[in-house]
Amino acid sequence: MTENFEEIYQAAKKQVKAHLSTHRYEHCLRVSDYAVKLAKQNNLDEQQAALAGLVHDYAKERSEADFLEKIDEAKLPKSLKAWGNPIWHGVVGAEFVKDELGIEDPEILQAIRLHTTGGLHDEMTTLDKVVFMADYLEEGRHFPGVKEARAITEKSLDRGVFYQLSHTLAFLADKGQVIYPKTFDAYNDWANYLK
Template sequence: MNERYDYKKYSDFDRNQIINKLKNNLTDSRFEHCLRVESEAIRIAINNNYDSELAGLAGLVHDYAKQMSDDKFKQYIREYRLDENLLNYGNEIWHGYVGYLIIQQELGINDSRILNAVRYHTIGSSHMEKLSKIIFMADYIEPNRNFPGVENARKITNSSLDEGVIFQIKNTMIYLVENGNKIYPRALDAYNRIVDLNN
C-alpha cells in the first residue's frame, strides 16, 4: 500500500484522517477498492510522467460520496443549481458528477484537477485533463476488476492512456445500450468527442 504522501498539500486533512473518513462513509469492500484505485492511479501516473501525489489523492477520494443518501445528492443538485436533468439519474452518476462538491466541502480539496477527475470518473467527459484520464482508467482496471476484457483494457492502458480511455468509453456505451440503461447526455458528449478525434 502507498504511504509515500500525506496529501496535506492538497487537502485540509492528512492521509490517515482521510482514510478514517472513508472508513466511516463506506463499506469495507468499497474502502478497499479506494485504496487499490489510489495505488493504481499512482502507477499509471508514474507510467505517464504525471504527478503521482495528485493522482494518489484523487484515486483515494474518488468514491468518497458513493454511499451518501439520494436525498443529500438531490439537495446538492438543487442548492448548487446543477443540471436539473441530473435528477432523472441516480447514484452511479451522482457520486462523481455531484460528489466532487461534497469532497470539496468535507475534505477541503480545492485543486480543480482533482475535483474534475472525481466528477468525470464514471462517465468521462468531452474534455478530460490528464488526471481525469488517469483516475477514469485506474478505477476501471484496478487489480480486483474482473469483467470480460479487463486484461485487454489493462494492456491497452499500459501502452497508451488515451487508447485506454477510448476503449472504456466505447465499452461502457455498448454495455449501457445492451442493458437498456439510459445514457446521461454528458457521457454521450464524451463518446462523440472520441469519434471526432478518430476521424
C-alpha cells in the same frame, strides 16, 4: 503537491473509510494504487493521483435525499435531479469531497466529476484520464477484457480511455439502460479524435 501530503492523505483515508462499506473502501484504496502506477507512466504528480483515486467514490453510498439536497445547495443544474446514483456520485460527489474533506484542488474535483462518464478529449486532463482508467482497471476488477484493457492503457492512456468509453456504452445499451448524454458525447468525440 504539498509537504504535508501524508497527513492529508491519511485524514482523507479515515473519512473515506467512515463513509463507505468495506468492499467499496478497499476499491478506493486499489484505485489510488492504480492511479499512482498510471501517474508514473504518464509523468503526472503521483500524490495528486493517489488522493484523487482515494476519494473518487467518497459519496457513492449517500442517500438520494442527500444528493438532491446537495444539488440545490451547490446550485447545480436542476436537470441533474432526473438522474440517479451512478451519475450523481461523481458530478455531485465532488461537492461532498470539497465540503466535507476540504479538498479544494480543482483538478482533483474535476477528475471526480468525470470519473464515471469521461469527457470530451480536449476537456480531459491527464489526471482525469488516470482516475477514469484506474477506476476501471484496478486490481480487483475481473471483467472479461480487463487484461486487454490494461495492456492497451499501458501503451496509450488515450486508447485506454476510448476502450472504456466504447465498452461501457455497449454494456449499458445491451442492458437497455438509460445513457447519460455526456457519455454519448464523450464516446463520439473520442471516436472522431482517434479515427
